[in-house]
Amino acid sequence: MNRDIVRQFVNIVALIFTLVINVLAQLEVGGIGVANSAVLANRYPDLYYFPANQAFSIWGIIYSFLIAFTIYQALPSQRANPLLRRLGYWFPVTALFNTAWLASFQYEQFALSMVMMLALLGSLIVVYLRLGIGRTTVSLLEKLVIHVPFSLYLGWITAATVTNASYVLRDANWGGFGIASEVWGVVLLAVTGILGIAMLLRHRDVAYGLVIVWATYWIASRHSDVQIIAVAALGIAIVMLLGSLISFGLSLRNTAALRSAAA
Numbered sequence: 586m587n588r589d590i591v592r593q594f595v596n597i598v599a600l601i602f603t604l605v606i607n608v609l610a611q612l613e614v615g616g617i618g619v620a621n622s623a624v625l626a627n628r629y630p631d632l633y634y635f636p637a638n639q640a641f642s643i644w645g646i647i648y649s650f651l652i653a654f655t656i657y658q659a660l661p662s663q664r665a666n667p668l669l670r671r672l673g674y675w676f677p678v679t680a681l682f683n684t685a686w687l688a689s690f691q692y693e694q695f696a697l698s699m700v701m702m703l704a705l706l707g708s709l710i711v712v713y714l715r716l717g718i719g720r721t722t723v724s725l726l727e728k729l730v731i732h733v734p735f736s737l738y739l740g741w742i743t744a745a746t747v748t749n750a751s752y753v754l755r756d757a758n759w760g761g762f763g764i765a766s767e768v769w770g771v772v773l774l775a776v777t778g779i780l781g782i783a784m785l786l787r788h789r790d791v792a793y794g795l796v797i798v799w800a801t802y803w804i805a806s807r808h809s810d811v812q813i814i815a816v817a818a819l820g821i822a823i824v825m826l827l828g829s830l831i832s833f834g835l836s837l838r839n840t841a842a843l844r845s846a847a848a
Contacts, residue, residue, distance in 0.1 A: 589664040592674060599677035600655045604648065606684045610691055633770025633814045634751045636803035643741055643799055650734035657730040668723065668731060671715050678708045679738070686749075695753045702742070702749045709739045719788025733792045740796030743780060747773050770808075771817045774801065778821040785828045789836050794829035798822045 627638070654676075658669050686701035718732045751773060754761075761769055781797035784790050805818035 587664070589670070592669075593659045593664065595674060596655055596658055596676050599680035600651060603680040603683055606687060607644075607648075610687050629752070629755050631766045632748075632751055632755055633766055633808055633811060634748050634773045634804065635807060636748075636800055637807035639806075640800060640803035643737075643796070647734070647737050647741060650730075650737055653730045654734045657726075668716065668727065672712060673715070675708060675712045675715065679705060679712065682708055690749070695756050699749055699753045702746050706739075706742050706746050709735065709742055713739050719784075719790045736790050736792035737796055740781075740784075740790075740793040741800070743793075744777055744797065744800040747777060767811060767813050770811075770814045774804070774814075774817045774821055777801065778824065781821075781825050782828060785825075785832045789832040791829045791833045791836070794825050794832065798825045798829065801825065 629635075657663060658666070663669055682701050682705035686698055686705055689695075689701050690698040712735050716732060716735060718736055723732060751769070777797060777800070781794055784793045801818045801822040805815045805822065808814040808818070
């Protein structure tokens with residue numbers, strides 16, 4: 586069988602597998618969701634990097650874009666697409682680590698879940714670099730169905746990795762070197778903001794930036810009664826929103842300049 590057809594088929598299977606496992610986990614079917622992730626997320630109210638539960642609805646957006654990607658890459662016309670060939674089998678790799686993280690977290694194997702989350706983050710970074718997101722010129726369609734899905738995915742997993750790390754340490758009763766939880770929350774928010782700004786500066790990745798806006802806004806919403814957290818999170822959300830708008834404007838200007846030069 587043609588290797589491109591095999592890759593297309595494996596990508597379809599990977600998406601279906603990921604969606605099925607995630608649905609079963611949230612419905613707590615067959616023991617997969619031993620402890621619903623939302624319940625676990627709310628276990629420690631003093632974890633100030635956790636967003637409000639509404640934030641997790643972003644998975645619906647991410648999976649919608651991943652469905653669009655999977656359908657597009659499966660088209661006969663995209664069989665020999667060099668961009669998709671460059672991606673190879675890294676999407677199924679992300680699916681494997683996604684489901685492994687979900688299972689380990691919900692079975693409360695938090696140290697293992699951290700390993701799986703880092704593996705997922707690492708595999709998404711490989712995907713991001715192989716696709717040349719923000720560094721290569723692609724058509725508007727390919728940007729929407731290939732680049733944007735993985736920008737959203739990486740943006741959310743970037744924030745989720747920090748969240749997962751804070752959860753693992755809190756569950757292990759780590760004392761934080763005697764530093765108050767609120768201060769650690771601000772530090773983690775600052776790290777997220779720095780990463781987000783770096784991605785905007787280097788890749789002008791608006792989709793990634795907007796995910797950070799989403800995450801930090803819902804952190805501010807969840808902890809609105811803790812002033813230092815709410816102010817820091819909302820401040821980062823505003824900075825990232827402005828940065829994303831500026832990056833979008835610059836991208837439009839560059840696109841217009843390239844079209845003028847080609848005319």
